[in-house]
Amino acid sequence: MGYLDQEKTDALNKLKKERGVGNLDSEKNPFDYHAREYGTMPQDGKRAPFQWVSEVAYKNVHRIVARGYDTTELMEEGYGVIEVLFVDYQARIPTIEEEKMLNYIMIMMLEDGLSGPAAISRIVAKSKTFLTQACGASIMAFGHAYGAYSSFGNRVEDYIKKAEFENLTLGEAARLLVQKDGIDEALGVSSLMLKDPAAKRMIARAEKLGVAGVNIQFMKEVVKAAQAVSSEPVDIDMLGATGAVMQDLGFTPEATWAILAITRSFGAGAHYIEEVERGDLSRMGQQLTPREDYDGPSDRSVPPLKDREKVAQSAICKTPEEWKQRFEKMKEVRGSGFSIIEEVADPSKKSGMKKVGKL
Amino acid sequence: MDREPTLRRKTALSYKTEEKTVMRGYNLSDMAEEGYSFYDAMFVLFQSRIPTEKEEKMLKYEMGVFLEHSMSPSAVGAIGVSAGRPNLPVCVAAAISTFGGVHGPGAAHGYMLNKYLERGQKEGKTVDEMAKTLVDEYMDSGTPVMGMGQPQHIDSDPRAEPIHLRQEELGLEGVYLEFQRALEKYFHARRKADGRSYVGVNVVGSGNTALMEIGFSPNAGWCIGSVVRGFSCAAHALYNMKKGRAWGASRNEPMVQMIDLSMIKYVGPKDRIVPKQEERQEYAKKQKEEGEYKQWVI
Numbered sequence: 001m002g003y004l005d006q007e008k009t010d011a012l013n014k015l016k017k018e019r020g021v022g023n024l025d026s027e028k029n030p031f032d033y034h035a036r037e038y039g040t041m042p043q044d045g046k047r048a049p050f051q052w053v054s055e056v057a058y059k060n061v062h063r064i065v066a067r068g069y070d071t072t073e074l075m076e077e078g079y080g081v082i083e084v085l086f087v088d089y090q091a092r093i094p095t096i097e098e099e100k101m102l103n104y105i106m107i108m109m110l111e112d113g114l115s116g117p118a119a120i121s122r123i124v125a126k127s128k129t130f131l132t133q134a135c136g137a138s139i140m141a142f143g144h145a146y147g148a149y150s151s152f153g154n155r156v157e158d159y160i161k162k163a164e165f166e167n168l169t170l171g172e173a174a175r176l177l178v179q180k181d182g183i184d185e186a187l188g189v190s191s192l193m194l195k196d197p198a199a200k201r202m203i204a205r206a207e208k209l210g211v212a213g214v215n216i217q218f219m220k221e222v223v224k225a226a227q228a229v230s231s232e233p234v235d236i237d238m239l240g241a242t243g244a245v246m247q248d249l250g251f252t253p254e255a256t257w258a259i260l261a262i263t264r265s266f267g268a269g270a271h272y273i274e275e276v277e278r279g280d281l282s283r284m285g286q287q288l289t290p291r292e293d294y295d296g297p298s299d300r301s302v303p304p305l306k307d308r309e310k311v312a313q314s315a316i317c318k319t320p321e322e323w324k325q326r327f328e329k330m331k332e333v334r335g336s337g338f339s340i341i342e343e344v345a346d347p348s349k350k351s352g353m354k355k356v357g358k359l
Numbered sequence: 360m361d362r363e364p365t366l367r368r369k370t371a372l373s374y375k376t377e378e379k380t381v382m383r384g385y386n387l388s389d390m391a392e393e394g395y396s397f398y399d400a401m402f403v404l405f406q407s408r409i410p411t412e413k414e415e416k417m418l419k420y421e422m423g424v425f426l427e428h429s430m431s432p433s434a435v436g437a438i439g440v441s442a443g444r445p446n447l448p449v450c451v452a453a454a455i456s457t458f459g460g461v462h463g464p465g466a467a468h469g470y471m472l473n474k475y476l477e478r479g480q481k482e483g484k485t486v487d488e489m490a491k492t493l494v495d496e497y498m499d500s501g502t503p504v505m506g507m508g509q510p511q512h513i514d515s516d517p518r519a520e521p522i523h524l525r526q527e528e529l530g531l532e533g534v535y536l537e538f539q540r541a542l543e544k545y546f547h548a549r550r551k552a553d554g555r556s557y558v559g560v561n562v563v564g565s566g567n568t569a570l571m572e573i574g575f576s577p578n579a580g581w582c583i584g585s586v587v588r589g590f591s592c593a594a595h596a597l598y599n600m601k602k603g604r605a606w607g608a609s610r611n612e613p614m615v616q617m618i619d620l621s622m623i624k625y626v627g628p629k630d631r632i633v634p635k636q637e638e639r640q641e642y643a644k645k646q647k648e649e650g651e652y653k654q655w656v657i
Contacts, residue, residue: 004630016632038630041620048614050622052430052438055602056594059429062517066427066591072521080419081587082397084426088594104391107400111382113375119365131466131578132585136456139589142448150447191360195377198388205392254447254600258593261448262586263397265455267382269582270372270404278369 004038116141121268126282138268151186153253174221188240199241213248454592458585469577490541506564515559
């Protein structure tokens with residue numbers, strides 16, 4: 001489309017200026033609102049045209065290629081999903097031992113009973129959706145507590161690097177970590193697997209296959225450090241075991257996060273199917289919330305609209321003291337958001353792709 | 360620590376205690392220790408059974424070949440979502456959610472085959488006859504035949520025939536492959552007779568046939584296909600998050616970015632004056648009467 005020609009632009013802007021449009025005449029505005037162009041920006045002929053740039057894969061009419069390997073040829077040569085994960089995320093074919101280890105982990109991650117991903121999948125299923133919608137939703141359950149592979153892994157990486165740069169033993173670095181952050185939800189050490197040997201069996205399998213590395217070594221030190229300060233028994237849990245082994249297999253924390261969340265999504269798909277098979281659909285307004293579960297303000301009458309000014313309470317705070325007072329008061333209003341802090345950071349760590357696209 | 364389930368349900372899939380996680384009766388840790396593959400576990404999950412070695416090999420092939428497809432709606436969805444830099448799982452969720460009625464419609468293909476197989480049984484028709492009936496009915500009504508055609512791989516999907524061949528090589532030919540092969544035969548013949556161009560089988564047509572043959576339901580097959588694609592979409596999103604520009608609109612990049620302003624082409628109503636509130640009622644009534652707006656309603 002491009003921009004509207006100047007004559008028409010001027011005429012339309014003049015008409016609008018004469019009519020006046022709210023505050024758009026204000027001198028405080030950063031530019032003249034009555035001199036703006038109409039239409040879309042012309043195409044940029046100076047820079048290279050947009051293309052989907054990828055280091056991961058390409059395809060043409062006759063082939064699909066991941067990191068240089070034709071995917072059909074990979075399958076014909078007897079490779080499968082496990083190997084393609086190494087290809088996509090690490091641009092390499094794994095050793096047989098590495099393939100066995102990832103296979104082991106993915107079996108373990110396939111099912112976790114009625115935990116978050118399965119529960120979400122089932123709730124979505126009850127709305128009569130596509131299965132894929134439920135599978136997608138199940139992946140949303142993976143955050144920085146449940147399936148906290150990003151938080152866990154990046155912190156483990158940081159402390160291993162710290163040990164290396166500051167000439168600390170892994171034990172010393174592990175003690176520093178536990179001292180600083182305590183036994184939190186991303187440590188990989190908890191009371192969750194005291195009776196279930198699965199996490200320890202996974203570590204033993206990694207050692208037996210010869211794929212154990214510095215991440216497992218470090219986690220063993222973290223376990224010792226956590227046990228030394230914990231008032232209750234703790235040991236390595238599934239987050240700690242799967243996270244450490246995945247990183248010893250060469251996967252980044254983010255790759256681990258994605259691969260394991262997706263693996264769980266297959267199980268969530270089965271939960272969707274079972275929910276549809278067994279359950280009734282859910283309609284809007286159907287679910288009741290029992291009065292006894294409610295602990296908000298007591299029932300009160302809605303004031304007549306004409307009395308609004310009498311009962312309304314303004315939130316405007318004229319001084320920092322007023323602001324602070326209100327902020328503290330609002331913390332008592334559950335669901336208002338005043339008692340939580342969510343730091344929304346850019347999780348990508350690094351941006352910029354200036355090496356591609358030059359004309 | 361509260362270990363109560365988030366949701367209480369009767370389930371035949373799994374249970375989890377402090378001691379173990381059990382899926383369809385098998386302790387998952389024991390399965391992994393015994394050396395079963397992830398593909399075996401998929402049979403246990405969806406079919407409650409250990410597969411034969413050949414079935415396991417077929418699933419391995421199908422899932423592996425479907426995993427990566429470079430730029431398809433799913434990968435583009437993941438990349439688009441990643442531009443705002445949410446947490447990575449959100450990009451993957453979006454990617455998997457792109458699988459619908461057109462992109463990788465595995466369930467639709469499966470239901471189509473099941474419907475005609477069942478009808479054939481009731482009507483006493485052979486598989487071959489039902490395949491012809493399906494093709495004729497679909498093409499007569501202008502309904503796309505599921506599993507045929509791919510907008511990028513116009514000479515037939517490079518993954519499709521090799522899947523059929525592997526299924527045959529493994530000796531896993533059953534009623535589904537017979538049906539699908541017959542469907543393709545009649546489909547090609549019909550298009551040729553109608554003077555239309557060649558349209559090959561796609562990866563859903565062949566891959567889903569294999570999945571159904573080795574015992575997966577249409578929805579289980581759909582789950583397997585769409586979720587396995589999530590693995591590569593996550594890689595594409597991650598690449599863009601780690602090495603690409605956030606937002607996708609920077610003017611400092613040497614290549615025009617995905618949502619650079621110049622990428623927008625607008626074909627809607629022309630720029631017009633916003634009516635003042637005092638003009639609004641009359642303006643709105645006139646607009647409704649004239650009805651010009653109807654061409655823009657979506």
